[in-house]
Amino acid sequence: MREILLVRYGEVFLKGQNRPFFLRKLVDHVKDATREVGGKVWLSDGRIYVSDFNDIDEAMRRVSRVFGVHSVSRAIEMDKGDFEAICRQAAELMRPLKGTFKVLARRSDKHYPLDSPAIMRQAGGHVLHNVPGLEVDVNNPDHVLMIEIRDHAYLSVGRIEGVNGMPMGTNGKACLLLSGGIDSPVAGFMIAKRGVELCCVHYHSFPYTSERAKEKVLDLARILSEYCGKMRVYVVPFTEIQMEIHEKCPDNLTTLIMRRYMMRIAEIFARKDGAQALITGESIGQVASQTMEALGCTDEVVGMPIFRPLIGMDKSEIIERAEKIGTMETSSLPYEDCCTVFTPKHPATHPRKDIVRKAEEKLDSEALIAAAVEGTEVIELG
Numbered sequence: 001m002r003e004i005l006l007v008r009y010g011e012v013f014l015k016g017q018n019r020p021f022f023l024r025k026l027v028d029h030v031k032d033a034t035r036e037v038g039g040k041v042w043l044s045d046g047r048i049y050v051s052d053f054n055d056i057d058e059a060m061r062r063v064s065r066v067f068g069v070h071s072v073s074r075a076i077e078m079d080k081g082d083f084e085a086i087c088r089q090a091a092e093l094m095r096p097l098k099g100t101f102k103v104l105a106r107r108s109d110k111h112y113p114l115d116s117p118a119i120m121r122q123a124g125g126h127v128l129h130n131v132p133g134l135e136v137d138v139n140n141p142d143h144v145l146m147i148e149i150r151d152h153a154y155l156s157v158g159r160i161e162g163v164n165g166m167p168m169g170t171n172g173k174a175c176l177l178l179s180g181g182i183d184s185p186v187a188g189f190m191i192a193k194r195g196v197e198l199c200c201v202h203y204h205s206f207p208y209t210s211e212r213a214k215e216k217v218l219d220l221a222r223i224l225s226e227y228c229g230k231m232r233v234y235v236v237p238f239t240e241i242q243m244e245i246h247e248k249c250p251d252n253l254t255t256l257i258m259r260r261y262m263m264r265i266a267e268i269f270a271r272k273d274g275a276q277a278l279i280t281g282e283s284i285g286q287v288a289s290q291t292m293e294a295l296g297c298t299d300e301v302v303g304m305p306i307f308r309p310l311i312g313m314d315k316s317e318i319i320e321r322a323e324k325i326g327t328m329e330t331s332s333l334p335y336e337d338c339c340t341v342f343t344p345k346h347p348a349t350h351p352r353k354d355i356v357r358k359a360e361e362k363l364d365s366e367a368l369i370a371a372a373v374e375g376t377e378v379i380e381l382g
Ligand code: ATP
Pocket: 176, 177, 178, 179, 180, 181, 182, 183, 184, 201, 202, 203, 204, 262, 279, 280, 281, 282, 286, 287, 337, 338, 339
């Protein structure tokens, strides 16, 4: 008898020909996630099992963050031959609990002498008679004891929800423009959840923004990599470009032109890294550079799709997600972001593409971009 983790995965994405490929990826990611806590991982009978860990709570936390995992339970694995022993163990598991309960049973071993209703009835009766303070409620119980009869018997009470989504690496790769704000980490998470690998680009305006500001962004990237695994972060020196724009372009267009350079440079790193799309944390109308016209102006400078998963979300909804993912606290730290340094007083909210293009002619784009790419620091995470 030993304690293991029982991992359930969403069935929806497992339909069709991709099933073995998706499942293999999922098992690999559970292995990666538990490697440091010493887990042994295997797949059997529609479940993933994890055993031999040195810290069960940490193992559970890590597994619940793997994309594709639906829920995780701590379970007792025991010999299925002695049903009385199973009933005794069920009572032990339920003993610390108060309130109402029911037993659910699943039997994938069809030769087992008891069928599911009999397992539920007998184990339920045993718990009821041996654990004071518990009553049966089959409709709305406080606790559900699950008994599964497979190669062994597995007993579990309760579960924690996983992040769901699709296994990482089953849907290509995209490049996240990661700032130190609340939005972009959430945007990255939402795309990664669909099985998309990430790389990140961050624009750093030293000395207008501090080392601390950069560290904050790397901390955000680290939180994302707890879900996504390995991730490369490109930290691009952006001061020169901002100064040039500030000096040579009309004040009301500086933010927008800066955004266009961010997109152009991100596309270069995306292609280098094998990514097929860009991701930003933009949402319609949130600031002047996120009006319909402004978004159109940034779109036109790149030759790959730009995903904006937050496009229709309110700030309060984004914050709720950031809290759930675990990025909110870090995003709320006060260090200055590069965008706020050169912010114009009256940014254009209805910019015209031809006017923006004309304004950019004053800049030596090729040289500016080449220098920024040349000076980029590459950091490997995960
Ligand atoms: P918030 O709106 O929460 O302050 P934000 O990151 O969304 O943070 P915005 O100024 O709204 O900040 O920027 C819009 C998008 O542009 C961001 O979501 C991000 O994808 C990208 N971006 C902004 N600044 C940077 C930066 N310094 N490095 C990389 N990407 C950036």
